Amino acid sequence: MAVPVNNxxxxxxxxxxxxxxxxxxxxxxxxxxxxxxxxKAVKVYTINLESRFLMVLGVPAIGxxxxxxxxxxxxxxxxxxxxxxxxxxxxxxxxxxIKFQKLTSARAAKRNMDEKSFYGGVLHVCYVPEYxxxxxxxxxxxxxxxxxxxxxxxxxxxxxSEGSASSTTASDINVRHDQTSKKECAEDASNHSQxxxxxxxxxxxxEQHPFGHNSPHGISAQEDKMGTLHDAIINLxxxxxxxxxxxxxxxRDHDTEHRxxxxxxxxxxxxxxxxxxxxxxxxxxxxxxxxxxxxxxTETLIGPKLPEPPKLDMNDDSLNTTASLIRNTxxxxxxxxxxxxVEKKTKPRRRI
Amino acid sequence: xxxxxxxxxxxxxxxLQTLVTEFQDTDSEEAKEQxxxxxxxxxxxxxxxxxxxxxxVPDLFLDMLTEENENFVEFGMGGLCNLxxxxxxxxxxxxxxxxxxITNHLSNRREETVLSAVTTLMNLTTPATCSQITEPGIxxxxxxxxxxxxxxxxxxxxxFLQDCCSQEQVRQAExxxxxxxxxxxIPLPE
Numbered sequence: 001m002a003v004p005v006n007n008x009x010x011x012x013x014x015x016x017x018x019x020x021x022x023x024x025x026x027x028x029x030x031x032x033x034x035x036x037x038x039x040k041a042v043k044v045y046t047i048n049l050e051s052r053f054l055m056v057l058g059v060p061a062i063g064x065x066x067x068x069x070x071x072x073x074x075x076x077x078x079x080x081x082x083x084x085x086x087x088x089x090x091x092x093x094x095x096x097x098i099k100f101q102k103l104t105s106a107r108a109a110k111r112n113m114d115e116k117s118f119y120g121g122v123l124h125v126c127y128v129p130e131y132x133x134x135x136x137x138x139x140x141x142x143x144x145x146x147x148x149x150x151x152x153x154x155x156x157x158x159x160x161s162e163g164s165a166s167s168t169t170a171s172d173i174n175v176r177h178d179q180t181s182k183k184e185c186a187e188d189a190s191n192h193s194q195x196x197x198x199x200x201x202x203x204x205x206x207e208q209h210p211f212g213h214n215s216p217h218g219i220s221a222q223e224d225k226m227g228t229l230h231d232a233i234i235n236l237x238x239x240x241x242x243x244x245x246x247x248x249x250x251x252r253d254h255d256t257e258h259r260x261x262x263x264x265x266x267x268x269x270x271x272x273x274x275x276x277x278x279x280x281x282x283x284x285x286x287x288x289x290x291x292x293x294x295x296x297x298t299e300t301l302i303g304p305k306l307p308e309p310p311k312l313d314m315n316d317d318s319l320n321t322t323a324s325l326i327r328n329t330x331x332x333x334x335x336x337x338x339x340x341x342v343e344k345k346t347k348p349r350r351r352i
Numbered sequence: 353x354x355x356x357x358x359x360x361x362x363x364x365x366x367x368l369q370t371l372v373t374e375f376q377d378t379d380s381e382e383a384k385e386q387x388x389x390x391x392x393x394x395x396x397x398x399x400x401x402x403x404x405x406x407x408x409v410p411d412l413f414l415d416m417l418t419e420e421n422e423n424f425v426e427f428g429m430g431g432l433c434n435l436x437x438x439x440x441x442x443x444x445x446x447x448x449x450x451x452x453x454i455t456n457h458l459s460n461r462r463e464e465t466v467l468s469a470v471t472t473l474m475n476l477t478t479p480a481t482c483s484q485i486t487e488p489g490i491x492x493x494x495x496x497x498x499x500x501x502x503x504x505x506x507x508x509x510x511x512f513l514q515d516c517c518s519q520e521q522v523r524q525a526e527x528x529x530x531x532x533x534x535x536x537x538i539p540l541p542e
Contacts, residue, residue: 020464030386034371042385044392044430048467048504130503137507138515141474148437151398225367227393 020049021126034225045228047144051129052100052136054110055084059094060121067119072098075112076105093121097131103140283323365403368394372407385423388416392431401438410435410444417453426465429457433468436475446476451484458493463502470497470508477516486517491525 024041059068069081080099087095100106106127114125132140314320368391375387391409394400404410413435416428432454435441454476457469477485494517497509513522 027386029382031383034386034390042389044389044427044464045396046392046430046433046464046468046471048433048464048471048508132503132507134507134510134514137504138511141471141511145437145475148398149439152401152438152440155398155402225390227390227396 018128018130021055021128023124023126030226047141048129049127050103050107051127051132051140052103052106053128053131054098054100054106055087055126055128056096056098056113057087057089057093057124057126058118058121059096059123060119061092061094062119064119065094065096068096069098071113071118072100072109075100075109077101097128099131103143364400365406368400368403368407368409372409372412375412381421385421385427388424388427388431392427392434395431395434398438401435401441404435405440405444410441411448414445414448414450414453417457422462422465425457425460426462426468429454429465429468429472433472433475436472442476442478445472446478446481451476451481455490458490463505466497467504467508470494470505470512474508474512474516482516486521488521488525488528491517491521492529495522495525495529 024043027042054072056068056072059065065081065083069078072078072081077100078098079101080097082097084095084097089095098106098109100109110125110127113123116123129137314323371387371391371394375384375391378384378387391404392413395404395409395413409431413428413431416424416431419425419428432445432450436445451473454469454472457465460466460469473485473490491513494509494512497505498513500506500509
């Protein structure tokens with residue numbers, strides 16, 4: 001978990017109030033066809049505006065820093081955090097600086113926490129790239145460039161394999177890429193593991209058992225009508241999964257809910273094995289009594305033969321197999337010579 | 353909600369086309385700004401690059417750089433910053449004299465515009481364009497930026513100087529800057 005920061009690092013100095021921190025007025029004059037789900041200001045997001053540093057304003061000053069950091073940690077690993085006492089804040093509120101390990105985590109946190117209520121207050125979350133070091137900025141640009149390049153290459157490959165006219169473009173792209181990115185290729189390879197994309201959400205444990213291994217879901221990024229990806233997720237096929245990062249975006253929720261519903265539906269058809277086992281246990285307890293009575297009767301059969309124990313259908317092939325196996329075993333054991341029914345033999349008490 | 357990409361593709365293209373059409377047809381500056389910002393944001397997603405290229409949106413963004421409206425310039429530059437990471441869009445920008453159009457705005461008074469311009473120039477750096485992008489005037493400009501108050505501008509300029517320029521180029525620029533300062537430091541005769 002993150003540790004509070006000491007003030008030795010140069011980037012943690014007194015903050016300036018920057019224009020990009022301010023919440024701009026929401027645009028109200030959009031025609032319907034390009035209105036988004038949420039009213040937004042007219043703003044363009046570039047890689048320069050985004051950062052793994054976030055500032056959270058409007059946190060009620062009631063000692064909820066831990067809760068805030070825990071909330072942030074839902075979206076990804078938090079490397080550092082501290083209150084920004086020097087930053088102008090509304091009365092009875094505090095401002096916090098949160099440093100995420102990955103930009104995608106910061107993006108998700110901003111999307112999900114901005115304008116949300118938190119312990120009675122309304123949070124305003126914004127990126128604060130001014131807290132980056134030169135190296136942070138460089139890595140951020142490299143990650144972004146690598147991601148776009150990879151996307152372009154995979155599209156070119158897809159187009160090429162379809163045998164469309166864009167195959168020339170594909171080869172052009174590849175040639176240009178080779179020309180420009182000797183350095184980028186090396187960086188690309190090293191960045192692949194640190195690639196700033198969103199890890200797939202792990203399935204909850206109870207789903208894994210009946211339905212086998214986790215399947216990383218191919219959820220594609222969906223912008224809203226205004227083009228902002230800040231309501232969308234970009235999925236990653238990376239094997240790393242951060243257990244803490246639970247994504248709660250609406251699209252993701254829909255999809256997860258959809259999956260869960262279908263999974264739940266099939267789960268209800270599949271009865272838990274424990275209840276079947278209980279049924280079987282009861283039958284087994286009854287069966288020895290019956291077989292005992294039957295075996296006792298075979299030696300000197302008087303009267304009509306007792307009916308065979310009813311064959312149970314347990315609605316499951318494996319349990320039926322097991323049940324018939326046990327039944328057969330019991331029959332074999334019962335018909336074996338020298339078998340004596342298990343009787344409780346009470347020793348006659350000796351009278352003293 | 354997960355959508356089938358092949359079913360969604362024509363819808364996406366048509367939507368982007370509608371945006372471009374509105375931009376071209378409308379007289380309202382406000383509507384143009386909104387649409388421009390939308391397109392610039394769509395340019396952030398690599399999935400849209402192909403459609404935007406087809407709709408000639410890179411050219412549209414470049415056209416915005418010669419507009420008087422500062423929002424047009426800022427949003428257009430932002431769009432170029434987003435697009436220029438894609439190799440196909442990068443080439444279109446270069447073919448249309450993008451470097452000089454963008455360089456003109458390094459002195460823009462809006463910080464976002466300048467930041468987008470610096471990043472775009474870095475994206476446009478290829479072995480073929482390197483010499484043009486690292487000409488002395490630009491390197492000196494970046495050197496000044498690396499001493500600016502704004503941390504974002506300082507960082508970006510530093511990355512430019514370290515990654516796009518050779519040490520010799522930076523040294524030359526430093527010398528020239530000192531020369532200029534010395535000239536300014538000479539007191540006027542009384």
